[in-house]
Amino acid sequence: MIAYLGPEGTFTHEAVRRWAGDADVAQQPLATVREVHDAVASGAADRGVVAIESSVEGYVVPSLDALVGSPDVVAVDEVVLDISFDAFVRPGRAAGSGTAGLREATAHPHGLAQCTRFVTEHGLLPVPASSNAAACRDLADHQVAFGPRLCGELYGLETLATGVEDFAGARTRFVVLCRRDDATAAWAPLRAGHETEAWRTMLAVTPVVTGPGVLARVTAEFAERGVNMSSLVERPLKVREGQYVFVVTLDGAPWEPQVRDLFTALLGAGDSLKVLGAFPVAPGGPGLDGVLPDHVPTGSVLRQDGDAAVARGLLW
């Protein structure tokens, strides 16, 4: 059984279906990330699926913290989805009449925020729902609902328009969870099929001391061994004020020699380590890179920009 953060018809549900493919596996929507973790840890579910990172919003912190905090659950695969919203109406509404008689647009507030152009162009009144799936399920005759393609299918709706989000190219990364003690078995078929492919590993590093130079020491160990970090975030530790745990995504699998060597060096320095997950890089490119809205740091300065420009950029 695959447990996932529900309800049915969410992007997470779509990720579950993508991951399971044609396999006939029961799928169970649950209400919270915690419940998904508990279901996997207890063995009630073989796998769990939760969103971990969005190209628009960054890390899904509750999912990240749950992985950091769990002794028994680890990520063994990933799914990357394009986040695209379709506009749905009740069956029979779209034919002929277009949007005549449609007065409201409904979705989760995040969904409404991502489809503001469509709402404005059609002069609709935004009506928030508890989830995009709930908006689709409870759709009224005078309403348009925004949701993943899957929602139309689940709730027998008619598609008024596809891809109605304001900005195309948003992607979300989901992780597939299993019990830590089952990880090696879970990886066996993936390793068999992906011996030559790129893997990524998520690692939590809790440095032995804090202060200037800690991150420099840790990152130098990566650099010395040519292990690339594709992402690094810090999460505070409650129990030791001012201390952080670093969550690093690195290029490589935990069993590859340069990664083993890196882990050995960090342990040798006294750091606490935990592998949070490892998986072949999902099809469709390197994670979320290169598909994001503009992030040019306009106003940045270079050495050769001259004193006035540098002073303006650096405010020193």
Place this chain on the structure above:
Amino acid sequence: MIAYLGPEGTFTHEAVRRWAGDADVAQQPLATVREVHDAVASGAADRGVVAIESSVEGYVVPSLDALVGSPDVVAVDEVVLDISFDAFVRPGRAAGSGTAGLREATAHPHGLAQCTRFVTEHGLLPVPASSNAAACRDLADHQVAFGPRLCGELYGLETLATGVEDFAGARTRFVVLCRRDDATAAWAPLRAGHETEAWRTMLAVTPVVTGPGVLARVTAEFAERGVNMSSLVERPLKVREGQYVFVVTLDGAPWEPQVRDLFTALLGAGDSLKVLGAFPVAPGGPGLDGVLPDHVPTGSVLRQDGDAAVARGLLW
């Protein structure tokens, strides 16, 4: 005039009032982070206020990206608020009858999610609203609304209970924005009053090349000068696939000698730099440290834990 991410009655509005104190300054709620930035850049507003980081959700990525992407707007102060929800009812409902006759709880879905215990204990049906402020404004006789204290005052509601969030201790950090060209003037009174106090600087570093060792090189420059990083996040650059801009929060002001020296070294290495903001550390402790839900990385291993434990922790 102070522009802020509205509507009225949000935590951001509360941050504006905290920051403005007794000063008689017009306050203008706007619909998006982009509109707040535009109002500040154009001079329509003297200051702007947006949330930048939450102890529960991490960075507010749209706010961070707006700062990274803006040539003309910079953060010149910060406000840190405890995020606590009160439960409101229509005037006269609370007296005597308690919660009898109350059937629904309404708030933004995030607010509902943070007050689930109260909802469950009182057997209420959750009803999502577009914002906590809208839930309070449009409150019906049979409903309880969750929102910041300010909402009760703004909408003349009665307080049924205070601090009804599931987990106490959540905090949100807001930044006060102004035009880059006005930053030095904006800092003058702050510097005068805080000569001996700790400042923090937010810096965007776009490294000249990418790959293993980049972060190690950058962090080594910090370590050499004893400049502490209190936070580091990466945001991808759309225009150069696989390249990142690092947003670093460091202890110190841009004009302090060791920080100037650090900036000079990074520029010398060819990195693009931009100061995104600087401010005295807000009263109430070091940013968001030490007030977070548990983040003990349970299941982490140390060198001395023995081969079996280490293998389980590292899955190598």
